[in-house]
Amino acid sequence: MTTNFENILISPDVKIRDALKVIDREAIHAVLVVLECNKLIGLVTDGDIRRGLINGIGLDEPVTEVMNISPTSAASSMSNEALKLMMQKKKILLLPIIDENGRLINVKTLHETLEIEKRENPVFLMAGGFGTRLRPLTDTCPKPMLKIGGKPMLETLINHFKSHGFYKFYISTHYLPEVIMDYFGDGSQYDIEIRYVHEDTPLGTGGALSLLPKSLPQLPLIMINGDILTNVDFRKVLDFHNENKTDATMCVRDYEIKVPFGVIEGVGNEISNIVEKPTYRYFVNAGIYVISHRVIESLICNEYLDMPTLFEKLKANGDKTLKFPIYEYWLDVGRHDDFNRAQIDIHDIGVL
Incomplete structure (x- = not known):
């Protein structure tokens, strides 16, 4: 579990440009959009932002314009192994952990600790x-x-x-x-x-x-x-x-x-x-x-x-x-x- 998941939390009125700064700074490739009391309402990845740019959404628009309003999440009762298997199956690097009220209580990340996959592409x-x-x-x-x-x-x-x-x-x-x-x-x-x-x-x-x-x-x-x-x-x-x-x-x-x-x-x-x-x-x-x-x-x-x-x-x-x-x-x-x-x-x- 990450100990500083608060660093990737943003409010829905934050500009896309500022969300990018958080993504770059934390190197997790995503930010979580929350209301008061850490109520999770969305997730924004760098891929979401790219798609928004292609569709003409400007960097000064709020992140709500590009965020995923139904991100994959998990309950705190799930084991580490179950969380790992879920992330691998869905091919995601970040998994919000929420309580029964939909409040964010932690984040699970799939760190790139394995040997880097070699690419044969020239x-x-x-x-x-x-x-x-x-x-x-x-x-x-x-x-x-x-x-x-x-x-x-x-x-x-x-x-x-x-x-x-x-x-x-x-x-x-x-x-x-x-x-x-x-x-x-x-x-x-x-x-x-x-x-x-x-x-x-x-x-x-x-x-x-x-x-x-x-x-x-x-x-x-x-x-x-x-x-x-x-x-x-x-x-x-x-x-x-x-x-x-x-x-x-x-x-x-x-x-x-x-x-x-x-x-x-x-x-x-x-x-x-x-x-x-x-x-x-x-x-x-x-x-x-x-x-x-x-x-x-x-x-x-x-x-x-x-x-x-x-x-x-x-x-x-x-x-x-x-x-x-x-x-x-x-x-x-x-x-x-x-x-x-x-x-x-x-x-x-x-x-x-």
């Missing part, structure tokens, strides 16, 4: 860019090898994947490839496998996929830009791709644009509406993808192709393409300001 790390916006830091060092928190960004990314059970890595190189290859070698010192794919000329993210060897495991591949700092749970991204039987999945970020003026709407000279200081929400590409093996096999070798174009082609061909919203920490380290911010953030996101 991971493709894009590390061939020039990093021109980070010069002079990148004059003699590829951008993914710049150190954040004392380690190259690429090493932190690899370690994060490794913590989720991934061990088969392919690294795309172009600019100063020897720096990367000399540092990581074949990956054996990290208990992983690394193979390198060298681009003689830049082929775009999608084009680099065409250089992967024929021996590539016939499983969906996770692809990520090597200059991204994130604590995304890559298992969930892969599970989403598999469960939805999609051909290509793109991770997206919720991005807001706040207009500091009144926006005038209308046709011609006619004013139909005035919206004062509106906020527009969009999903933007996060540089993380899952690509099915069949798609990789269909690519023309050495042909330039960026990922937006690949997704457009797949869509035009009738293939299934989906977006996966991520709310976890994410930073594209492309500019000096980003690099300086990453040096501070790295100590708080749990990936070192």
Whole structure:
């Protein structure tokens, strides 16, 4: 039983944005919504929030907009073994324990104490860019090898994947490839496998996929830009791709644009509406993808192709393409300001 389950209790008027902060802080992937006297009325998981984002629910809405109003719960009289079997059967990590009046008295969590399940899916790390916006830091060092928190960004990314059970890595190189290859070698010192794919000329993210060897495991591949700092749970991204039987999945970020003026709407000279200081929400590409093996096999070798174009082609061909919203920490380290911010953030996101 957890001794500090009070840390994941929130009231129904709490904003989704603030519930996310609790989920990230406590690393339990859920919060419980209660009334006074700990009367349980709902549960909110990170999956509930993702579905809400897809359906257009904003982060400033109350958690009641996305919460599960009938969460699985258990009585305090149940044995630990019975609780464990219930959680395994229902595939849940958190189980509220309630009394006969429906009041929350404890929480049972299924800690990940077992050996991490190995994932055979390959991971493709894009590390061939020039990093021109980070010069002079990148004059003699590829951008993914710049150190954040004392380690190259690429090493932190690899370690994060490794913590989720991934061990088969392919690294795309172009600019100063020897720096990367000399540092990581074949990956054996990290208990992983690394193979390198060298681009003689830049082929775009999608084009680099065409250089992967024929021996590539016939499983969906996770692809990520090597200059991204994130604590995304890559298992969930892969599970989403598999469960939805999609051909290509793109991770997206919720991005807001706040207009500091009144926006005038209308046709011609006619004013139909005035919206004062509106906020527009969009999903933007996060540089993380899952690509099915069949798609990789269909690519023309050495042909330039960026990922937006690949997704457009797949869509035009009738293939299934989906977006996966991520709310976890994410930073594209492309500019000096980003690099300086990453040096501070790295100590708080749990990936070192």
